[in-house]
Amino acid sequence: MEHIQRAIEKARSEREGDIGQKTGLESENNSQFYAQNANHRKKYNASVDVEYSKTRRITISDTELKERNIFAGFAHDPRSEPYRQLRSQVLKKMRAEGWQTLAITSPTTGNGKTLTALNLAISLSQEVNQTVLLVDLDLRNPGIATALGVELLEHGIVDCVMNKIPLEDILINPGYNRLVIAPGTPQGHQTSEILSSPQMQTMQAELKGRYADRLIIYDLPALLTSDDALVFAPHADAVLLVVEDGGASESELKQAMKLLEGTHILGTIINKHR
Helix, strand or coil, X not given: CHHHXXXXXXXXXXXXXXXXXXXXXCCCCHHHXXXXXXXXXXXXXXXXXXXXXXXXXXXXXXXXHHHCCCCCCCCCCHHXXXXXXXXXXXXXXXXXXXXXXXXXXXXXXXXXXXXXXXXXXXXXXXXXXXXXXXXXCCCCCCCHHHHCCCCCXXXXXXXXXXXXXXHHHCCEECCCCCEEEECCCCCCCCHHHHHXXXXXXXHHHHHHHHCCCEEEEEECCCCCXXXXXXXXXXXXXXXXXXXXXXXXXXXXXXXXXXXXXXXXXXXXXXXXXX
């Protein structure tokens, strides 16, 4: 992990942003956050319960969730604690800046960004005053539905963007109150053209406008595998970078950080630390 830390520190000194922060490792808990932010308490103290009358609902057993490394919904499981810590940091920064959308990416594939996005979304939805929408924009290799064991999707987010399928027709509630998922289906080539299209920008504006109080998380592809994340990341309010311990070289880390210049980097997560 030392080479990751050195690379992050070097990149941090060369550019603006919070790239050196290890989100989820050194954080304040929620009680500290609300105690220190009295102005936010009044705005975020109302419990939100959502009735899903049209949204597809799925049920996943606790055993299967744990087998799939989805721990964030288990309050007494120690493996959920890093996600609660990450949640506190994300909420603190997003609310302080008035941000609504967060993109999650990684330098290369296999760093665990999709499971991180899913667990973070679940953890955020455990806040009684916070609703969350998780959107799968890894269009060549969408993984959110697969991570949940959902198969045979008829439509995905691109069908809403390009083919005018109603958003309500693709949304999935995975059994957690205040969380819905917009899954993706494999698109093959020209995915960066889709992500940078006027139709996608219209969809983003619609999502933000329709769910003004909802945090929207975008699961993006790895930065160095295509230009997909590069063209979309600037349209998100902030970016979270997931780095596997030993999974990316120092040069790959530097290149990834350089590609994110001009974006608000919320922080980095060192994942799979051994």
